[in-house]
Amino acid sequence: MSYQRFSGSLLGLPKRLWGTLLFVLIFLFIIYQYISSLNRKIVVLDGSREKMEKAITKLQLDSIDISHRRLANPEDSDGPKRPNTDPQEDLVVFYNRVPKTGSTTFAGITYDLCVENKFHVVHMNITRNQRVMSLSDQRRFAMNITNWNEKKPAIYHGHVAFIDFSKFGIHKSPVYVNMVRQPLDRLISYYYFVRYGDDFRPFLKRRKAGDNETFDECVERGGDDCDPEHLWVQIPYFCGHHEDCWEPGNKWALEEAKRNLLHHYFLVGTTEEMRDFVVMLEVTLPRFFKGATQLYDEGRKSHLRKTAKKVATKQSTIEQIQQSHIWKMENEFYEYAVNHFHYLRRLTFESKDGEMVPKGQKFMFEKIRPK
16 A cells, blocks of 8 residues: 655645644543543542441441440549539639739638648639629639539639629539728728839839829829729629629619628628638638638738838828718628628637637537437
């Protein structure tokens, strides 16, 4: 068979065209091979997906089965630590500390005791130093501290208003403790604290640093920092998270604060009688406060934090502030707390040679039937 040849051509077609056709054929072959390879990989992936779905289904079924078995046999669960059956080891104390009442001193005592007495101390810090929390945060906090069994027994402390744990369905609320201070003394202490700081962190610059105006001068010119409305602190801390609690001069808030102190607080002491507060806690809550009185008397914690500079306040300034209805309400609450503290102290102790001595147990059980 013969082929007609022409100069510069093959089978009547230019060589350049043959080159182009060959390139196209090679390119199409490569595309075909690539697509075939993709199809094979898709088939493999489909098979793997089926296997994975079967494995996930099996795991879900196994999980359901394990859950059912744990419900049937809770003692076999590897879940969180179960509450200790010893009531002393399941205790949670909550110290919702009022600012400038000696709270750093008292919190320092708990930190010094926690290793020796084998309990945890946890500080609860709220963003931007707010004193109230959202409803969702209240619930989270309540659930956390009552169910964090790994940290029990524990003392939690933080600057936050009273929270009623029962409204979240929690039947075992923490043991509330706190301290209060003479209202005007507390305000004056805070006034100078934000200007001069304290000996606890002497190099920390406070927000009013450089303002050397005395409290007397502030009152004389009617300044904002010494406005009697700033006395409204201890009542809302004990009143709680209701909006009316934080309205200065609200009469309902005052009565609610009294009710909460009486019905929800184990013990509320005073800054002025802090040692007696510590002694009462050591006697009534020895699981946490054993050795607290000796620690306090040693002096290392009795005056942990002092405002760096305070100018004595004129009697005329004190009398002017005491004319405020807010001072009168805060002072009424303070005296209510003091009177209740003194009443509990009389019930718990008797005086012997000038010392407070615990009265000891005054009850017993008898006539128990059937034997």
